[in-house]
Amino acid sequence: MVEVFAVASGKGGTGKTTSTVAxxxxxxxxYDVTVVDADTGMANLLFHAGLSDAETTLHDVLxxxxxxxxxxxxxxxMTVVPCGTSLDGFRDADPxxxxxxxxTLAAGTDVILLDSPPALDSRTAVLPVVLADRIVVVLQxxxxxxxxxxxxxxxxxxxDTGVAGLLFNKVRESESIDRVAEKTERYFDGPTLAAVPESERAREARRAGRPLLAHAPDCAAAAAYRRAADALTVREGSPGDAADRFRSAVVPEQL
Structure with missing residues (x-):
């Protein structure tokens, strides 16, 4: 059983990496979960997972x-595959x-979460979406x-990548998320998984180099992420078939 989710947003600053790790x-x-920092140009998963001193990263693999x-x-x-942050590493990496x-990872895990680049303006940025079975769209x-x-x-x-659901993040108390979600779901193919409130604890966790659910497991934002995970259906598949599909995934050359 393996399913790959690309956690994606159309812009930066939505809290996509925090959401991926949470x-x-x-x-x-x-489940057995593997999280991969597929944002090879602007990686920061290693900071969220306390891996800023990691000697080998996805840049080296690519x-x-x-x-x-x-x-x-x-x-x-979790199993975490961080990406490096150096320009030289980005230059040498083959996306x-x-x-x-x-x-390779699909052969030994149940769920893969790809922390995707925020802008889909290149082959490098689009590939995580192509490889995924479904996407989780992080929105403000x-x-x-x-x-x-x-x-x-x-x-x-x-x-042909499906939409697993929408995750609203950094929601202020004054915002009527039910009204926003109701209107938004008319245009998206997936349901609203949860609304995560704006949280100082999330910023504290980032500075501490720890995931939010480890740093402040009882805060309201952490509870919202757990609700999102509970609402996220994980479908069974064949690891062998999936591995073949990943190896043969094609992104049009014009991107």
Missing amino acids: LGMALSER ADDAPVEAATYDRFG DRLREVVA PTIPAISDGLKVQEYATTY
């Missing part, structure tokens, strides 16, 4: 300088190798964020 921790209570096993780390009940990385309850999220859904639909 969903991973919550899902790890029921440059064919190390096997993927050397870039996997056990953290907070097309991500196919083989996902295929604003018109620009929702509009950009719809673009993510358009890309997903183009590559």
